[in-house]
Amino acid sequence: MTATRRLFLKTGAIGGAALVLRIPVLGQSGRPAGAVRFAPNQWLRVGPDGRVTAVIARSEMGQGVRTSLAMIVAEELDADWKTIAIEQASPSPDYARMSTGGSGSVEGGWKALRAAGAAAREMLVEAAARQWGVAASACRTDSGWVSHPPSGRTLGYGELAGAASALPVPKEPRLKDPKDFRLVGTRVRRVDGPAIVAGRAVYGLDTRLPGMLYAAVARCPVKGGKVVRFDAAGAKSVAGVRDVVEIEGAVAVLADDTFAAFAGRDALAAVFDDGGNGVVDTAELWRRIDAAAGKPGRATRTAGDAGTALAAAPTRLSATYRAPFQAHATLEPGNCTARVEAGACEIWAPTQSPQRVQREAAQRLGVEPDKVTVHVTLLGGGFGRRLDADYAVEAVAVARAAKRPVQVVWSRRDDFLQDRVHPAARVDVAGGLDASGRLVAWSHHATTYHLSMFGDFNPTEDPEGNPWGGYDFPYDTANLAVSWSEIESPVPTGAWRAVYYPANVFARECLLDELAARSGQDPLAMRLALLSGPSPFVLGHLRIDRAGLARVLRTAAEKAGWGAPTPGRPGRRSGRGLACNVYDGSTVIAQVADVSVGGKGDVAVHRVVTAVDCGRAVNPLGVEGQVESGVIWALSYALKGELTYEKGRVAETSFGAYPLLRLDEMPDLETVIVAGSGTPTGMGEMPVPCVAPAVANALFAATGRRVRRLPVRPSDLV
Amino acid sequence: MATFTLTVNGKPRTVEASDPDMPLLWALRDRLGLTGTKYGCGAGACGACTVHLDGDAAQSCQVPIRAAAGRRVTTIEGLSDDGRHPCQLAWLEEDAAQCGYCQPGMIMEAAALLAKKRASAIEIEAALSGHICRCGTYGRIRRAVKTLTAAGAKS
Numbered sequence: 096m097t098a099t100r101r102l103f104l105k106t107g108a109i110g111g112a113a114l115v116l117r118i119p120v121l122g123q124s125g126r127p128a129g130a131v132r133f134a135p136n137q138w139l140r141v142g143p144d145g146r147v148t149a150v151i152a153r154s155e156m157g158q159g160v161r162t163s164l165a166m167i168v169a170e171e172l173d174a175d176w177k178t179i180a181i182e183q184a185s186p187s188p189d190y191a192r193m194s195t196g197g198s199g200s201v202e203g204g205w206k207a208l209r210a211a212g213a214a215a216r217e218m219l220v221e222a223a224a225r226q227w228g229v230a231a232s233a234c235r236t237d238s239g240w241v242s243h244p245p246s247g248r249t250l251g252y253g254e255l256a257g258a259a260s261a262l263p264v265p266k267e268p269r270l271k272d273p274k275d276f277r278l279v280g281t282r283v284r285r286v287d288g289p290a291i292v293a294g295r296a297v298y299g300l301d302t303r304l305p306g307m308l309y310a311a312v313a314r315c316p317v318k319g320g321k322v323v324r325f326d327a328a329g330a331k332s333v334a335g336v337r338d339v340v341e342i343e344g345a346v347a348v349l350a351d352d353t354f355a356a357f358a359g360r361d362a363l364a365a366v367f368d369d370g371g372n373g374v375v376d377t378a379e380l381w382r383r384i385d386a387a388a389g390k391p392g393r394a395t396r397t398a399g400d401a402g403t404a405l406a407a408a409p410t411r412l413s414a415t416y417r418a419p420f421q422a423h424a425t426l427e428p429g430n431c432t433a434r435v436e437a438g439a440c441e442i443w444a445p446t447q448s449p450q451r452v453q454r455e456a457a458q459r460l461g462v463e464p465d466k467v468t469v470h471v472t473l474l475g476g477g478f479g480r481r482l483d484a485d486y487a488v489e490a491v492a493v494a495r496a497a498k499r500p501v502q503v504v505w506s507r508r509d510d511f512l513q514d515r516v517h518p519a520a521r522v523d524v525a526g527g528l529d530a531s532g533r534l535v536a537w538s539h540h541a542t543t544y545h546l547s548m549f550g551d552f553n554p555t556e557d558p559e560g561n562p563w564g565g566y567d568f569p570y571d572t573a574n575l576a577v578s579w580s581e582i583e584s585p586v587p588t589g590a591w592r593a594v595y596y597p598a599n600v601f602a603r604e605c606l607l608d609e610l611a612a613r614s615g616q617d618p619l620a621m622r623l624a625l626l627s628g629p630s631p632f633v634l635g636h637l638r639i640d641r642a643g644l645a646r647v648l649r650t651a652a653e654k655a656g657w658g659a660p661t662p663g664r665p666g667r668r669s670g671r672g673l674a675c676n677v678y679d680g681s682t683v684i685a686q687v688a689d690v691s692v693g694g695k696g697d698v699a700v701h702r703v704v705t706a707v708d709c710g711r712a713v714n715p716l717g718v719e720g721q722v723e724s725g726v727i728w729a730l731s732y733a734l735k736g737e738l739t740y741e742k743g744r745v746a747e748t749s750f751g752a753y754p755l756l757r758l759d760e761m762p763d764l765e766t767v768i769v770a771g772s773g774t775p776t777g778m779g780e781m782p783v784p785c786v787a788p789a790v791a792n793a794l795f796a797a798t799g800r801r802v803r804r805l806p807v808r809p810s811d812l813v
Numbered sequence: 814m815a816t817f818t819l820t821v822n823g824k825p826r827t828v829e830a831s832d833p834d835m836p837l838l839w840a841l842r843d844r845l846g847l848t849g850t851k852y853g854c855g856a857g858a859c860g861a862c863t864v865h866l867d868g869d870a871a872q873s874c875q876v877p878i879r880a881a882a883g884r885r886v887t888t889i890e891g892l893s894d895d896g897r898h899p900c901q902l903a904w905l906e907e908d909a910a911q912c913g914y915c916q917p918g919m920i921m922e923a924a925a926l927l928a929k930k931r932a933s934a935i936e937i938e939a940a941l942s943g944h945i946c947r948c949g950t951y952g953r954i955r956r957a958v959k960t961l962t963a964a965g966a967k968s
Contacts, residue, residue, distance in 0.1 A: 157912030157948040284908040291913030292904045293896035294849020294889030298914060301848035309843060334814065335831030352843035353852070354835045426853050426861060426914045426947045475851070475914030476947045507854040716908055720950070724911055727949025750858040750945060758951040759942040 133256035135218055135264050137189035138211035139168050145239050145253030147174040152184040153204070154195040154447050155287065156477030157724070158779045159717040162285045164204050166713055170279045171212030171271060174252075175239035181286050183471050186453045186464075193471075195447040196482050196590060198777025201713055202681065205774055213268035215259075222258035223250050273711075273772065282716035287473065299445030299472045300504065302432040307500040308337055308349040310493050311356040313365035315344065316512040317373045317743035318547070318587045322346050324366040330359040339363070340496035347493040353504050372585040373743040380420070380544075380740060383582060384521045388415075388542040392578030393558045395566050396634070399574035404536035408527025411536075412609050416524065416602035417804040418787075420738035421517035421591055422745075422753055427475020429505035429513065431490035435460065435498075440467045440491060445474040447481040455484040456491045478728075479590030483515050483548045511748040515589025516738055518544035522565070522602035532614045534607075534625055536574040539565040541599055545581050548589030552581075560635065564599030564784060569639050569677045570607075571628030586740060592728055596678065596784035601805065604674035604788035609801065618673060618792065619652050637680030643708050643769075648675050648685040650767050651706035655687035661796075667691040667699075672792025674785035681776035682709045686726075688789040689762075692797050696809030700730060700762045700790055708769040710776040715768055718778050722766045725782025731756045733787035734806050817882040821845060822891025833879040837871075838862045840878045841888060849889035849917050853945065860944030863918035864888050870925035870940070889917035892924055899964070900924045903957040911948035919944050919954060927961060934962040 133141040140148045149165035161181050169176050184190055192203060216236055223241040224231040227248055235242050242249045273279075290296040315321050321344035330339050330348050335355025340347050348359035405411050432443040433456075440460055446452050449469040457464040474481060490503040505513065520543035527536040541562035545552040560566050561579040568575060611618040623645050630641035652658075652673065661669040668691060675685035689702040705722045712718045735754045739746045747753040791802040800812050817828045821841070828840045836855070841847040841864070853861030855874045862873040865887035892898045900920045910916045922940050926932035937958045946954070 155912075157910075159911070284905065285910065287913060288905050288908060288910055289896055291910045291916050292901040292920060294847075294892075294917045295896075296913050297848070298851075300852060303846060303848070333831075351831060352835065352839050354839040354843075355831045358832065424947060426851075426859065426912070426945060428852070474912060476912050478947075504852075507856065720908070720911060720953070723952050724949040727951060728947075749856060750854055751856070755945055755947065756949070756951075757942045757945070758938055758954065761949075761951040761955075764952050 131257035131260055133215070133259045135215045135259070136211045138208055139172065139215055141215070141252045141256050143253050143256055145251045146178055146180060147172065147239065147252070148180040148182050150182045150184050152190040152193045153200040154449070154471055154474055154477065156195065156447065156474035156481070158721060159285050159714065160195065160200045161287060162283060163201050163713045163717055164208060165286060166278050166283060167205060167208040168212040170276055171209045172216045173236035173238065176278055176283070178239070179286070185471065186450045186469050193449050194451070194482065195477065196479060197679070198779040198781060201775045202777055209270050210268055213270050214265050217265050217268045218259040218262045219252055219255045221262055222255045226250070226258065279713050280711070280715070283714050284716065296473055298427050298475045299432065299443060300427055300430045300475070302443040302472060302502060304432065304434060304500040307432065307502055308351065308497065309353045309356045310347045310349045310497070310501045310503045311360035311506070312345050312347045312489060312493065312503055313360050313363050314513065315367040315369065316745070317367070317369040318585060319370040319372050320367050322365045323368045325363040327363070329362040329364065333359040333362050338497060340493060342489065342492040342496055345489070347496070347503070349497050349501060356504065357506060369743055375585045375743045376741050377739040380519060380586070384519060384542050387580045387582045388521050388523060388540065390580070392540050392542065392580035394576065394578050395558050395561055396568070396575060396577040401536045401538045401574040401576035404574035405525055405527040405538065408535055409530050410610070410614050411525065411527040412606060412613060413523070413525035414606055414609065414803055416522045416598070416605060418520050418598035418601060419736070419805060420519045421732060421736050422511055422514050422738055422747070423476070423478045423480035423591060424510070424753060424755065425476030425478060425480055428507055428510040429486045430503060431487045432500065432502040433490040433494035434500040435491060435495040438462055438466060441470070442467065442487055442491065443470045443472055444487045445472050445481060446484070446487060447474070447477045448484060452484045452487040455488045459488050459491055460495065478592045479594070480515060482590050507750070508748040511745050511753065514745065515548045515587045516745070517591030518546070518584060518588045520595070520598035522599055524602045524606045526606055526610050528610055528614050532616050532621070534570060534572045534610070537568060537572050538576040539568065539599070539603065540578045540580070541565050541595070542580040542582070543595070543598070544584035544588050546588045546590060547584050548587070552583035561595065562599045563595035563679070564603060564676065567634060567637055567639060567677060567680065568603065569641060569644055570622070570625035571641070572625070585743065593780040593783040596676065596780070597729070597732065597787060600674065600676050600784035601787045601791070604785065605791050605801070605803070608672065608792040608795065612795070619648065619657055622648060622675065634680070639677050639680060640683055643683040644675055644677055644685070647683050647706040647708055647769055648673070650769055651685040651687050651704050654706065654765060654767055655689070655702070655704040657687060661689050664691045667693050668797040670793040670795065670797030672789045672794070672796055674788035674792065676784050678777070678781040682707060682778065682781040684781050684785060686785040686789045688786070688793045690790060690793040690797055692794065692812050696812035698734060698794065698807055698809070698812070702763045702765070703786065703789070704765045705782060706767040706769055707781065708771050709778050709781070710771045710773045712768050712771070713775050718768055719766045721778040722782045723764050725780070726764055726786055727756050727761060729783045729786030732805065733790050737806055817878050819881050819883060820885045821847070822887055828878060830878045834877045836874045837864070837876040837878055837881045837886065838873040841873060847888050847890055851914055851917060853915065859915070860922060861915050861918040863921040865921060865925050868925065868929065870922045889921055892921065898924060899961060900927065903961045906960065907953040907957040909950050909953040909957050911950050915944060915946045919946070923958060923961065932962070934958050937962065
């Protein structure tokens with residue numbers, strides 16, 4: 096992924112307009128104050144009843160973005176949090192960036208949402224001050240009220256909505272001094288909680304439209320393949336089936352309910368033409384990676400002469416690390432609801448990328464994007480899968496062919512077969528130490544498949560910034576060679592929580608641990624020494640905060656009892672390991688894992704301690720939640736997850752074949768947020784990459800065996 | 814088209830099913846509009862579709878509509894009138910949900926065990942280990958269960 100593409104993933108737009116505050120269209124009507132709502136910009140409204148609505152332009156997939164972004168608006172507005180309402184934005188020219196990926200929502204929204212809330216607050220204060228004939232500077236705001244303490248007068252925001260609407264929008268509103276924050280930095284429960292626990296939260300699959308049919312689609316499970324034959328009559332003979340329609344390369348069965356749609360799809364007995372990718376299996380996929388890894392990659396970061404320095408180093412180690420293909424396995428399977436009528440289209444989608452859905456649906460229909468309305472539902476998980484628009488474009492095609500509203504439902508099997516998987520990666524790393532044990536040379540070569548979700552493979556694409564976790568090697572060393580090999584993928588691939596970081600941080604942090612063990616150094620002390628160099632150091636558009644990384648390392652180590660013996664467990668060998676990372680030049684994180692291993696190589700992870708600095712924790716309760724989530728995600732990855740391929744198809748198509756961590760396997764989790772006071776940075780992906788290396792290093796401490804391929808296999812430990 | 818009558822959230826409901834093997838899950842979601850019960854796997858492997866069948870937790874994707882006929886079904890929508898069942902309150906108190914998709918199933922599982930007998934936290938956790946939360950909210954769910962069982966022990 097190039098720097099530009101990485102930016103796209105993070106912001107959802109290249110370039111992108113800054114916040115545009117519009118001239119208010121309301122409040123000029125002559126209607127009495129109190130009947131008018133105040134909408135000074137696209138991010139908020141104040142109703143005549145004083146109720147504040149925050150408009151959220153990023154997708155909620157569990158990361159808490161509807162809560163944290165609303166908190167930022169409410170903070171500067173001094174809104175009453177208890178009565179705040181949330182509205183989900185649809186794509187429109189008002190919103191430059193709606194893509195939710197790269198853990199960029201809070202960081203990306205921080206300035207604009209603060210300014211939006213502050214501008215509205217300033218206008219409400221000005222309206223009150225004029226009404227009272229006092230100086231605005233003598234007025235205060237709190238929880239939806241403006242007051243003038245010298246005279247004891249107060250007015251609610253709702254009462255001021257009309258007058259405020261008539262005022263000009265300040266171009267540079269004054270922001271609060273962060274020390275005056277009352278909401279940002281406090282522990283706030285998610286705004287969608289009450290609807291979720293009552294079963295009222297609406298996900299994509301919960302969309303219900305009048306006259307809607309349910310559809311199941313027969314698609315070839317091989318990339319580039321298509322349906323060539325099917326038994327339409329057979330499908331139509333299934334009770335509840337209404338119609339069978341062909342779309343490009345696939346066939347949809349429409350029915351009165353999802354069960355009939357699935358049964359009708361089975362009865363199609365669709366025959367596929369797999370195309371050229373139907374011969375690919377797991378061994379072949381690794382052969383292609385190994386072939387590419389055997390050739391020099393494209394150099395992306397070079398310092399000194401790593402080859403010569405490695406050859407001369409008195410202590411040197413090299414190793415190959417492997418991470419397999421992974422599924423997203425969002426608990427809400429793929430789905431999308433669409434209605435196509437009279438050249439216009441409405442889409443209800445659990446999407447991370449509503450603007451992409453709008454654009455690609457319009458292309459498919461041959462209409463202008465403004466004819467396509469996208470309603471973003473809640474997402475039952477996203478993790479990168481829902482950055483693609485394939486499932487939405489497919490639903491639009493089915494709805495057009497069916498000439499009525501349709502909900503396309505993917506079975507769990509469909510969801511595995513049509514995933515845009517996290518590609519396998521091979522990382523070859525080498526490190527050399529001088530006689531004093533200092534790292535004098537490091538080489539890092541990553542080989543993986545192109546992410547087809549983001550477009551066709553282009554071998555001449557600028558590899559700058561890759562591989563994540565290798566390019567941004569945070570440690571100080573005089574000789575460094577980082578290179579990248581990307582190959583075209585015969586299976587559909589895509590972004591997956593933390594994208595390239597997990598495999599590359601696994602290799603980097605494990606080889607460092609190997610070097611520490613080889614040279615008799617403490618892995619913590621060795622890292623701290625390598626982070627004592629200039630900080631921050633600037634690498635392209637990244638700032639690598641070595642001092643911050645050292646701080647979270649020390650914090651996590653202290654909390655975890657680093658240096659003290661791990662608790663003994665009868666019949667089991669115990670160990671403790673650590674790893675750390677700087678994510679995209681922003682959030683710094685360190686994690687320590689305590690594990691034990693039984694006689695048959697069975698692994699238990701007992702405790703994971705995390706210390707993180709995300710610039711500023713807008714909602715510490717949410718930050719902790721993302722750490723808990725990321726650790727569990729990563730443990731599924733490190734201990735269980737692996738997709739294999741046969742005849743171009745994913746072989747694992749159920750939760751039985753692709754197991755995920757369960758409640759009875761979860762370790763104790765402890766999180767320390769190292770207080771930051773700057774701009775908040777992301778938290779969704781950041782807790783993922785260090786878990787596997789911390790666990791692998793702990794397994795070495797326990798058993799003396801090195802884990803260099805994931806998932807961890809008991810046979811690698813005995 | 815066959816017709817089945819069952820009691821859903823305290824009210825008699827009639828379901829027209831194209832097939833008597835249609836799982837209760839789809840009857841609830843697609844025929845009765847009760848979308849709080851979630852489809853996760855259709856194979857009894859994730860627990861997202863858990864409801865109460867005559868008071869016991871059951872995975873509605875594994876119960877054919879013909880087997881639910883004449884019986885009492887409670888869904889997340891009917892667990893309480895106001896969303897303030899002790900399980901719902903405990904879940905809110907811990908801010909347990911992330912994406913929330915699996916949570917109705919988890920809540921229904923815990924609620925059935927608490928109502929049936931004074932289940933221990935260990936028993937409830939064992940039952941909840943049949944559920945998948947891809948967001949990994951297990952730690953907070955564990956805390957919510959501890960609060961519920963401690964409160965039950967005191968009463």
